[in-house]
Amino acid sequence: MPECEQCGREFDTERGLHVHQSQVHDGEDLEETEEKPQGFLLQADFWKLATVILAVLLVIMAADMYLFDSHLSEEEATTKAMDYLQENIQGGANATLISTSDTNSSVYQMRVRAMDQNIDMFVTKDGEYLFFNHAEMD
Numbered sequence: 001m002p003e004c005e006q007c008g009r010e011f012d013t014e015r016g017l018h019v020h021q022s023q024v025h026d027g028e029d030l031e032e033t034e035e036k037p038q039g040f041l042l043q044a045d046f047w048k049l050a051t052v053i054l055a056v057l058l059v060i061m062a063a064d065m066y067l068f069d070s071h072l073s074e075e076e077a078t079t080k081a082m083d084y085l086q087e088n089i090q091g092g093a094n095a096t097l098i099s100t101s102d103t104n105s106s107v108y109q110m111r112v113r114a115m116d117q118n119i120d121m122f123v124t125k126d127g128e129y130l131f132f133n134h135a136e137m138d
């Protein structure tokens with residue numbers, strides 16, 4: 001007599017056993033798949049956590065820039081930029097600073113005369129990066 005391996009119930013026919021197994025015990029597989037939403041929840045928690053960490057990092061970076069004020073003065077930053085220009089950029093040795101100005105963003109603007117051109121540059125207020133905007137021919 002066919003017997004169910006999982007619960008020991010006996011059946012008159014193999015077919016009856018198969019019907020029982022598919023109806024009663026296949027349901028256990030379904031219960032296993034119902035655990036997937038928990039996986040999604042864990043994933044959601046992960047992204048929530050990642051978002052919180054990112055937010056904290058942004059606050060720390062903002063605090064570093066604005067609360068602890070790692071900014072150089074306009075003169076310090078542009079002087080540092082000119083030193084870099086004259087020592088490291090080809091044709092920059094004879095560069096002269098024409099004018100500087102503060103901007104509302106995180107850069108100082110500086111106009112430099114080099115190789116018979118006026119070149120607009122931007123130096124970040126922490127003095128770490130120098131951008132060349134464009135060169136205009138006179």
Ligand SMILES: [Zn+2]
Binds near residue numbers: 004006007021025
């Ligand atoms: Zn069974």
